[in-house]
Amino acid sequence: MVDARALPRRRFDARLMLAGGWLLVVLLAAIFAPLVAPHDPLAQDLMLERLPPFWLPGSEPGYWLGTDSLGRDLLSRLIFGARIALIVAFVAALAACIVGSTLGLVAGYFGGWPDRIISRIVDIWMAFPPVLFAILLVAVFGTGLMSVIIAIAVIDWTRFCRVIRAEAMSQARMDYVENARIAGFGRLRIMVSEVLPNVLPSIVALLSLEMGIAVIVEAILSFVNLSISSDAPTWGGIIAEGRLSIHQAWWVLVFPLIALFLTVLSFSQFGEGLKSRFDPVLR
Amino acid sequence: MILQRFLIRLITMAITLLGVSVVVFVIIRVAPGDPIAMMLPPGATDADIARLRALYGLDRSIVEQYFIWLSGVVQGNFGTSISLRQDVMSLVLSRLPATLELSIFALLIALIIGGPLAIVGAREQGTAVEAGIDVANGAALSIPDFLWGLALILLFGVLWPVFHISGRVSPRMDLPFVTQFYLFESIFRLRFDLTRDLIGHMFMPALALALPLAAIISQLLKISLKEVMTLDYVTLARVKGFSETKVILREALKNAALPTLTLIGVQFTFLIGGTVIIERLFSYEGLGNMAIDAVINRDLPLIQGIVLVFALIFVLINLAVDMMYALLNPRLRHG
Amino acid sequence: MSACLDISNLSATLPSGQRVLRSVSLTVQPGEVRALVGESGAGKSMIGKAVLGVLPPSVRIVEGAIRLEGTDLGALSAKERRRLIGAKAALIPQDPLTALNPSRRVGPQMTDRLVHILGWAADKADRRVRQLLDEVHIREPDRVMKAYPHELSGGMRQRVLIAAAFASEPRLIVADEPTTALDVTVQKQILRLIAQLQQEHGTAILFVTHDLGVVAKVSQKVTVLYAGKVVEEADTPALFANPQHAYTRALMAATPKYTDPQASLKPVDESVLAGLAAEIAVADHDWRPHG
Ligand SMILES: Nc1ncnc2c1ncn2[C@@H]1O[C@H](COP(=O)(O)OP(=O)(O)O)[C@@H](O)[C@H]1O
Numbered sequence A: 001m002v003d004a005r006a007l008p009r010r011r012f013d014a015r016l017m018l019a020g021g022w023l024l025v026v027l028l029a030a031i032f033a034p035l036v037a038p039h040d041p042l043a044q045d046l047m048l049e050r051l052p053p054f055w056l057p058g059s060e061p062g063y064w065l066g067t068d069s070l071g072r073d074l075l076s077r078l079i080f081g082a083r084i085a086l087i088v089a090f091v092a093a094l095a096a097c098i099v100g101s102t103l104g105l106v107a108g109y110f111g112g113w114p115d116r117i118i119s120r121i122v123d124i125w126m127a128f129p130p131v132l133f134a135i136l137l138v139a140v141f142g143t144g145l146m147s148v149i150i151a152i153a154v155i156d157w158t159r160f161c162r163v164i165r166a167e168a169m170s171q172a173r174m175d176y177v178e179n180a181r182i183a184g185f186g187r188l189r190i191m192v193s194e195v196l197p198n199v200l201p202s203i204v205a206l207l208s209l210e211m212g213i214a215v216i217v218e219a220i221l222s223f224v225n226l227s228i229s230s231d232a233p234t235w236g237g238i239i240a241e242g243r244l245s246i247h248q249a250w251w252v253l254v255f256p257l258i259a260l261f262l263t264v265l266s267f268s269q270f271g272e273g274l275k276s277r278f279d280p281v282l283r
Numbered sequence B: 001m002i003l004q005r006f007l008i009r010l011i012t013m014a015i016t017l018l019g020v021s022v023v024v025f026v027i028i029r030v031a032p033g034d035p036i037a038m039m040l041p042p043g044a045t046d047a048d049i050a051r052l053r054a055l056y057g058l059d060r061s062i063v064e065q066y067f068i069w070l071s072g073v074v075q076g077n078f079g080t081s082i083s084l085r086q087d088v089m090s091l092v093l094s095r096l097p098a099t100l101e102l103s104i105f106a107l108l109i110a111l112i113i114g115g116p117l118a119i120v121g122a123r124e125q126g127t128a129v130e131a132g133i134d135v136a137n138g139a140a141l142s143i144p145d146f147l148w149g150l151a152l153i154l155l156f157g158v159l160w161p162v163f164h165i166s167g168r169v170s171p172r173m174d175l176p177f178v179t180q181f182y183l184f185e186s187i188f189r190l191r192f193d194l195t196r197d198l199i200g201h202m203f204m205p206a207l208a209l210a211l212p213l214a215a216i217i218s219q220l221l222k223i224s225l226k227e228v229m230t231l232d233y234v235t236l237a238r239v240k241g242f243s244e245t246k247v248i249l250r251e252a253l254k255n256a257a258l259p260t261l262t263l264i265g266v267q268f269t270f271l272i273g274g275t276v277i278i279e280r281l282f283s284y285e286g287l288g289n290m291a292i293d294a295v296i297n298r299d300l301p302l303i304q305g306i307v308l309v310f311a312l313i314f315v316l317i318n319l320a321v322d323m324m325y326a327l328l329n330p331r332l333r334h335g
Numbered sequence C: 001m002s003a004c005l006d007i008s009n010l011s012a013t014l015p016s017g018q019r020v021l022r023s024v025s026l027t028v029q030p031g032e033v034r035a036l037v038g039e040s041g042a043g044k045s046m047i048g049k050a051v052l053g054v055l056p057p058s059v060r061i062v063e064g065a066i067r068l069e070g071t072d073l074g075a076l077s078a079k080e081r082r083r084l085i086g087a088k089a090a091l092i093p094q095d096p097l098t099a100l101n102p103s104r105r106v107g108p109q110m111t112d113r114l115v116h117i118l119g120w121a122a123d124k125a126d127r128r129v130r131q132l133l134d135e136v137h138i139r140e141p142d143r144v145m146k147a148y149p150h151e152l153s154g155g156m157r158q159r160v161l162i163a164a165a166f167a168s169e170p171r172l173i174v175a176d177e178p179t180t181a182l183d184v185t186v187q188k189q190i191l192r193l194i195a196q197l198q199q200e201h202g203t204a205i206l207f208v209t210h211d212l213g214v215v216a217k218v219s220q221k222v223t224v225l226y227a228g229k230v231v232e233e234a235d236t237p238a239l240f241a242n243p244q245h246a247y248t249r250a251l252m253a254a255t256p257k258y259t260d261p262q263a264s265l266k267p268v269d270e271s272v273l274a275g276l277a278a279e280i281a282v283a284d285h286d287w288r289p290h291g
């Protein structure tokens, strides 16, 4: 038992470092995109179409990861794509988190009719295929960054709500909550000062996970050409283009795919790592 | 007791479906842009537009439209598709079998991968084998089906092209089918050449859908198995002389599967939700692919119909899982 | 004639290196009941599990041997060991509520060893189990065998488990506190039942208990265990007439009336425990596993 607990702790730290490291790289690339991108991500040059990445014959110096079918530099498009991915990830995930966690806390801690109403709404939401729901919402709101963010928040708040509701429910039955009641504190105050801190590790983990999901949803929306304007550099847009020219220029699909893989994996591992750090029970 | 449970579930189910229909109706009606104007050539007169609006019932108030639509739905009439000018019901029915076959095939793959991994993991507790399974599960879980689909397209479509990565069946095949359940029917008619072709098309999208679910099954079932394996009746079975594999299969598996089952039900609805984008990715002619076209074309009646059918499938799966749980649990069965 | 069970010099450790069994030796002769007594946590169940080959994976045997009718269990492969134990030994578990699989009917759970391990024909196994159910005074064997465990009371389930243990005519039964989880009123009946079946079938039993009252009732020999270490062993009457070790005396003093299983245990005298702890610390310090 004793050393069994010591082992995973060290592993958690390693994965926290790796995941955090990659996310930091993406973040810096996004912030300093105009400085680090070697080319204009929108500049087309039909003389340079479908250049392969640097290690292959036929590549041009300066076009490290090659170009797409319109001769746009892939690396620059990926770097500028990181901007959109991260903005969507942070804003949409945070919005979903605030709405979902609040409703989840209320439903779980208060129970009764607030719980019944909120749970019924969650049930209705769960009966939608999420991707179709997102596509529908963006189609309705019109394409654009704001629509994408709203769509993701509107769909994914239930993810927070379900988990936090269950946790708040079990917290509400704990003795210390009862003690606070006996001490004369109001319900709202207990919810914020006693229950919330105990569900916070879960919220943090979910938030990080949700950021990864938001990146994917944005990619999916760009993939069906419903995200931002169609030639803006988004990872999903590059993937859609890569899917079409897969037999002529595989790299246009491979590199954004790798970026997505690493980013999504990092967000989820980062969340897990943070949770086990902050979880008072595990600590 | 089971009957009572069933009735309560039926009522909540109806409420959920009603809620879905209201939400989708409201969302669609607040959409800017006139679908009628889109379907007519630019020279259409106002009178033409008004006539078509009346035809599709778009000239009435939202509430009126909703109840007209709802009363149609209750009678099985989902209206007429604006972009395809066909009955929505028959359009949905023509595509639904493809999606159901894909989903069930994916579920089978997930069970075939996830179940044995869980059993091996539980058997090899605390060894490197279990650790390896955990790592694989973790990765498969955090990567969504969309990315798996893309990776599979690269691997088996380009690098080592052994599977089809587009469509449901090879176009040159002539199809003797009378239903849309091609896979089932090809097996039923013993046309295994067609079965092979269909599976060759279905395998990649199904695998993409199955991998995250396989990881969940493997993880949940393993945890549940390990828990059950500390119980006295499992120890007793070991003392009786049964081998560890026998002990897991005979004594632990059924009791461990029960709690896993309910969770798999929800996960299966997620899998079906994933068909929407996976069908798009693999150009598979199912309901999800049609749904995306419907959204892009602002085909309101078709969107409503498809969303409602998905919702119906989801609540039916949850109902089925709930009933199965009640039936398999001896405590509830005789309680 | 070799002993039915012969444990010699058995030590087992946890992953931390801490010993849970400290050079334990004990024997059970054919047809004899040996009580293994000690406070909760002393390692009694650990010995029972070691004998039956079901130690938790974290516990490792580091020295010593267990012989079942002369066969050294440690010399067998895992598979052979399972088979041998399945054929020669049985367990009457502590908690009848968790010792039956909730999703299987009782009948097959009683016959499966006979059919699948011992290779009996199904109808022979069925007759055998019915006979045993009769011996444990279950009057409706059909109903019980068709029932699911949750449809039977705790006492009923323990009878079923006792019948199942004796059904395969094992040479040795490990009974791990078989009455602790039961109602006081049922405890006496179950004890009497085990004693009766033991005599009729001549089965050797390693009877694990924390209760000196039970020891006096069922056993011919006693081993007293403290912190995984044998502190005294004797014939049962001799032990009660003339306890040798201070810990045994303290244990007796702590049991108000050891013939009364309903009386609650008082804590054992602390000075005795302190002495024992010192003794064990010295032993652990000098101890090196050999082999
Ligand atoms: N699965 C296990 N892993 C590690 N240590 C255990 C385990 N089970 C029991 N122990 C420890 O081994 C010692 C002996 O336990 P046990 O044999 O169950 O005692 P008893 O049956 O005499 O009450 C105790 O100190 C207990 O904490």
Ligand SMILES: [Mg+2]
Residues within 6 Å of the ligand: C041, C044, C045, C046, C177
């Ligand atoms: Mg014990």
